[in-house]
Amino acid sequence: MLMLKVVIKEIAEKGKWRGSYTYGYRRIMPLLEKAGYHMAEATLRRLMNELGVQPAMYNRRKNNHYSSYKGTVGKVADNLLNQTFDATSPFTVLHTDVSQVRLGDSTWAYMSVILDQATKEVLAASVSQSSNKLLIMDTLSQLEDNLPNNFNPIIHSDQGWHYQLDYYREKIDSLGLIQSMSRKGNCLDNAPMESFFHLFKVESQPEIKKCKNISQFTQFFNKYVNWYNNDRISNKTKNMSPVDYRTHVLAA
Incomplete structure (x- = not known):
């Protein structure tokens, strides 16, 4: 039992981010x-609790859920995914969204992210004090730099006002x-993005x-995005980081 606890502790330590444990029992088990x-x-959950390596919990209500929906202010695109999140090839289906967090000085920070559905890799990420056009366009500019040629993926979002307007639609x-x-x-309908922001906040x-x-x-x-892409393993990506999993899939 002592050796088992040592192994559990070693695995949990590999998943620490800024002093916090991030690996739950589902990732440690395999x-x-x-x-x-x-x-x-x-049994594993009990041992993790005894060792003090349980990941933190996050209060969604306390931290407020951000919504950029303002009704129909432009063109609403069809839902091409219908909650089908089974992409296996990188750069075929992307997800994007904006979320917010309250900082230590009580101001808000807004994060715009584009995520690859198949690999869970963050392909673009931008931060601003305001959820505005510049935030969205900067994210798309990063995607333009990171998206390989000859790929024409679906990009899925909610009905936030940014995504309905001409400047966004013309850019994509x-x-x-x-x-x-x-x-x-x-x-x-945009569960992969909800999952990413939830993980970040937790x-x-x-x-x-x-x-x-x-x-x-x-x-x-x-720094979190870099760690998430290159070091954070997931059972959804065969216990590899998003970057390693993308490399693995493209080499197959």
Whole structure:
């Protein structure tokens, strides 16, 4: 039992981000099995609790859910995905959204992100004090730099006002992207983005409050995205990081 606890602790330590444990029992279990340890989920959860390596929880209500929906202010695209999140090839289906967090100085920071559905890799991420056109266009500019040639993926968003307007639609059209939108008020239609922002807030909440201005938060968020892309493993990507999984899939 002592050796088992040592192995659990070692695995959990590899998943720490800024001093916080991020690996839940679902991610630790297959790594234990790979190391030759087999047990019930309840046993693993108990041992993780005894070791103090349980990941933090996040209060969604306390931190407020951001919505950029302002009704129909432009063109609403069809929902091409219909909650079908089964893309297996990189750069075929992308998701995008904006979320917010409250900083240590009580101001808000807004994050705009574009995520690859198949690999969970963040392909573009931008931060601003305002959820405005510049935030969205900067994110698309990053995507333009990171998206390989000869790919024409679907890009799915909610019905936020940014995504309905001409400047957004014209930009994604120039990049060869195919627009798709969630149904009104249905966050599950864009579940991969909801999942990413939830993970970020769970894994970073103690550090977010330490950011006293937008500059500090931008540096912190960029470091998180780099860690998430290159180091954070997931059972959804065969216990690889998003970048490693993308490399693995493209090489197959």
